[in-house]
Amino acid sequence: MCAMPAKIVCVLDGRREAGDGQANSLRALDGALSGHEWRVTGYRLAELDVAACRGCFACWVRTPGVCIIDDVGREIAESVIRSDVLILLTPITFGGYASALKSAVDRLIPLILPYFQRIDGEVHHVKRYERYPSLLGVGLLPGADPKQEKTFRTVVERNGINLHAPTVRAEVVYDGADVPEAIARALSETFS
Amino acid sequence: MSRRALVLIGSPKGQTGSNSARYAQAIAARLEEAGWRLDWIHVHEAVTTEGGAGELVAKVDASDLVLFVAPLYVDGLPAPAIRAFESIADARGVAAKDARKPKLAVLIHCGFVEPAQNATAIEMCRLFAAAADLEWFGALAFGGGGIPRKRGALALRAAADALAAGEPISEEIRRAAGRPVMPRWLYGLGGNQMWRTQAKKRYGVAPKELRARPYEPR
Numbered sequence: 001m002c003a004m005p006a007k008i009v010c011v012l013d014g015r016r017e018a019g020d021g022q023a024n025s026l027r028a029l030d031g032a033l034s035g036h037e038w039r040v041t042g043y044r045l046a047e048l049d050v051a052a053c054r055g056c057f058a059c060w061v062r063t064p065g066v067c068i069i070d071d072v073g074r075e076i077a078e079s080v081i082r083s084d085v086l087i088l089l090t091p092i093t094f095g096g097y098a099s100a101l102k103s104a105v106d107r108l109i110p111l112i113l114p115y116f117q118r119i120d121g122e123v124h125h126v127k128r129y130e131r132y133p134s135l136l137g138v139g140l141l142p143g144a145d146p147k148q149e150k151t152f153r154t155v156v157e158r159n160g161i162n163l164h165a166p167t168v169r170a171e172v173v174y175d176g177a178d179v180p181e182a183i184a185r186a187l188s189e190t191f192s
Numbered sequence: 193m194s195r196r197a198l199v200l201i202g203s204p205k206g207q208t209g210s211n212s213a214r215y216a217q218a219i220a221a222r223l224e225e226a227g228w229r230l231d232w233i234h235v236h237e238a239v240t241t242e243g244g245a246g247e248l249v250a251k252v253d254a255s256d257l258v259l260f261v262a263p264l265y266v267d268g269l270p271a272p273a274i275r276a277f278e279s280i281a282d283a284r285g286v287a288a289k290d291a292r293k294p295k296l297a298v299l300i301h302c303g304f305v306e307p308a309q310n311a312t313a314i315e316m317c318r319l320f321a322a323a324a325d326l327e328w329f330g331a332l333a334f335g336g337g338g339i340p341r342k343r344g345a346l347a348l349r350a351a352a353d354a355l356a357a358g359e360p361i362s363e364e365i366r367r368a369a370g371r372p373v374m375p376r377w378l379y380g381l382g383g384n385q386m387w388r389t390q391a392k393k394r395y396g397v398a399p400k401e402l403r404a405r406p407y408e409p410r
Contacts, residue, residue, distance in 0.1 A: 052236060052271045055204045055263065061391035064404040078407040094319040096268045096312075099275035106265050113403065114387040116304075116380040123304045123376050129405055151315045158267040158312060 006039040009187070010083035010133065012076065013044050014090035014101025015140070025179060032184040036192070041079050045100040048072050052103050059110035065128060066110055073107035081111050083133045085191050086165070087183060088156070092139040092172070095151025108163065119161055127164050134191050135165035138183055142175045167191060194229045195358070198255040198294075200248075202262025202273035204236045211338065215299050215348070216261040222352035223257075231255070235276040245279040252280055255294045257355065258326065260317060264302035264310050269317070281323040295329035296321045297361055299351075305379040307333040307370040330354075330361030336373040337383075344369055 013026065026042040033040060050073045058068035067074055080086050090101045097105060115126040137156030141148065153170040160168030169190045173182045199220055203212035220230055231251050238244035252258055262273050269277070298317040300310040310333035321328045332351050334344060347369035351361045372379075391397040 052204055053265065055210075055265075055270070061387060061397060061402070062395045064391075064397065064402045065406040081407045093274060094277060094281075094316045094323060096274070096316045099271050099278055102265075102268060102274050103271040106271050109266065111407075115384045118376060118380070121376075122306060122309065123380060128403065129408070148319060151312060151319065154312050154315075155267055162267060 006037045007084040007191075008082065009033065009038050009040050009085045009087060010076075010079045011040060011042040011087045011089060012080075012101055012104050013042060014046070014088070014098045014104070015044075016046055016091060016098060016100065029180040029183055032180040033187065036184065036188055038085075038187060041083065043072075043076055043079075043104070045104055050076065050100075050103040050107060053106035053109070057114065060114035064110075067107055069107075073104060076104050077108055077110055080108060080133060081129055085136060085187065086133040086163075087136045087138060088159075089138045089179075089183075090140065092141050092145070092148050092152045095148045096155050105159070111163065122161075124162055132164040132166065134167040135160045135163065135169070136183070136186055136191065137168075137170040138179070138186070139170065139172045140175075140179070141172060144174070194227050195256045196229045196231070196254060197223050197257040197259060197355075198251050199230060199232045200258060200260045200273075200276070201232065201234045202236075202260060202270055202276075204270055204272060206236070207232055207234045210263075211301055212261040212263060212299075215301060215334070216259065218348055219259060219261075219299070219352040219355060222349070222356045226356035228257075228356065236270075236272040239272050239275040239279065245276070248276060249280055249283040252284070252294060252324075252326075253292070257295045257297065257329065259297050259299070259355070261299045261301075262313075264300055264304075264313050267309075268313050269300075277320045277324070281320060284324045284326075293325060293327050295360070296324075296326040297329040297351075297355055298331040299334070300331070301334040301337075303335075303337045303383075305335050305372045305374065305376055307335040307372070309335065328360075330363075330366065332361055332366055332369050334369055336379070341373075343371065344373060 030040045051069045090097045112125040113128045116123050117126045139152040149172050156170035171186050199216050201212050203210035238248045300313045314331045350365045388399045
């Protein structure tokens, strides 16, 4: 009897501080998920320096589906579309993503088409691929901050629409909580 | 003494040629007529140039009004704009409580027909203002990709007049700007044709090729 193939989780880690703390944290996440048949591909964005999107739309009209900037941003886009769940992990920054994470997220537009369609009455871009990963946004805050939390949840929800995620969840984690444990719980509750 | 405004262009495309620059010019021209002194910073350049972030913070500190103009990128602000905001908030959040409090006015535009799709990005700017100890001075949202005509142009002019007079952008002006410029079906039809034409004429890429799937899951 064949075992079910592991589901692939792509983690875009936008936390500011680089170094062993984050590496350990991603390893801890790997450990927390290993018993649940998840396979983790992680990117520590603070160390990768993903170039910012130039807004040139070459990925739509010149080199369809591929960003014209030849750096790790391309590899990230490929990993994202080949994953089952995309995790956006970030300190909540003005209600949204920290700049390191947003650089990678802005570089995901090659994954959709330039064409427009209506989704729930609003104009959005059409799918390029048949299937897309589900989306889990994990925002970190020192403590409760209702305005930032509300905006963060809205951003994750709207990213889910624009990136055609079949399932979307936003999780806010306060200082002192176990981040890998919170992610593992969210994955098993919503995306298993 | 003349009042000072700092214009922050949040489009990676820069201070010339971008829609952000065109919107900003429309407001800046009115400010200059009214005697304001203007400084311009392209945030993408500021955050990637040695010493650029420090100069950005110093110019914010020295301004009476900061006008931030940017396109919507994936439901939020372009990454370099967030990076610039992080630098400003880090510096002002700890040091400027006793300093002067510049005002922040914002204009966000997007390639969708509905200006309302900019709402989340505007809320982020409002949260940035709070974090950086800036006074919120209102916002405008435009959809439709280009510089507005008719009703939108009137709203843009009204916002420029208000700012030039030292007044905030009112909710009434924001509402006037915030209606779709054309029916959604028409926008979709025209937009889809525009992409096909641009790909073919500029790069010789056929419509079928535009749907390439280079990262098709294995």
